[in-house]
Amino acid sequence: EAGVTQFPSHSVIEKGQTVTLRCDPISGHDNLYWYRRVMGKEIKFLLHFVKESKQDESGMPNNRFLAERTGGTYSTLKVQPAELEDSGVYFCASSRPAFDTQYFGPGTRLTVL
Amino acid sequence: ILNVEQSPQSLHVQEGDSTNFTCSFPSSNFYALHWYRWETAKSPEALFVMTLNGDEKKKGRISATLNTKEGYSYLYIKGSQPEDSATYLCAFSGSARQLTFGSGTQLTVLP
Numbered sequence: 001e002a003g004v005t006q007f008p009s010h011s012v013i014e015k016g017q018t019v020t021l022r023c024d025p026i027s028g029h030d031n032l033y034w035y036r037r038v039m040g041k042e043i044k045f046l047l048h049f050v051k052e053s054k055q056d057e058s059g060m061p062n063n064r065f066l067a068e069r070t071g072g073t074y075s076t077l078k079v080q081p082a083e084l085e086d087s088g089v090y091f092c093a094s095s096r097p098a099f100d101t102q103y104f105g106p107g108t109r110l111t112v113l
Numbered sequence: 114i115l116n117v118e119q120s121p122q123s124l125h126v127q128e129g130d131s132t133n134f135t136c137s138f139p140s141s142n143f144y145a146l147h148w149y150r151w152e153t154a155k156s157p158e159a160l161f162v163m164t165l166n167g168d169e170k171k172k173g174r175i176s177a178t179l180n181t182k183e184g185y186s187y188l189y190i191k192g193s194q195p196e197d198s199a200t201y202l203c204a205f206s207g208s209a210r211q212l213t214f215g216s217g218t219q220l221t222v223l224p
Contacts, residue, residue, distance in 0.1 A: 041216070042217075045212065
């Protein structure tokens with residue numbers, strides 16, 4: 001069974017530019033989560049999809065962040081326009097039942113210059 | 114605001130030593146406690162999910178216990194090996210489904 005995959009692994013952009021991160025969850029996992037770790041801090045929750053619906057987006061920092069999961073398969077997280085404080089590692093995780101183990105991808109390291 | 118605390122922040126042990134770390138979490142509104150092993154630039158690897166007070170889980174040389182009444186969990190590694198070097202993360206989930214992570218314990222096992 002393939003694990004959670006994320007693309008790209010690294011992205012370096014300038015302040016004001018747009019970046020789109022992609023996550024492919026484990027096949028059959030209805031629950032998909034986005035998390036972020038900024039340097040030196042804890043991994044923090046951003047949002048949770050159940051299939052294509054946003055279940056909880058209470059962790060999204062502001063309206064520069066837009067997440068989608070069309071068709072309930074892969075998900076994208078767009079940051080537009082990017083700011084310096086958006087730098088960090090963005091993780092995606094997926095699970096079957098909502099409280100089951102969440103399997104993480106390797107993350108996308110975003111650097112905003 | 115949920116607070117998940119892990120201690121120690123970092124730990125250096127000699128190969129063959131046994132070690133343990135602590136995770137403390139809110140005892141109210143508890144659903145599950147997760148442990149992950151994470152090496153930088155890799156996916157955090159799920160070790161255990163524990164839901165019941167008194168739960169004990171074991172995977173090879175690694176084991177974990179859970180006390181939901183007082184809000185803590187211990188992770189034990191028996192006979193540490195250099196390949197055990199990693200950051201060990203615990204995460205709490207309550208009625209909201211997302212994980213609230215601690216800052217991790219960075220373990221270095223010296224050969």
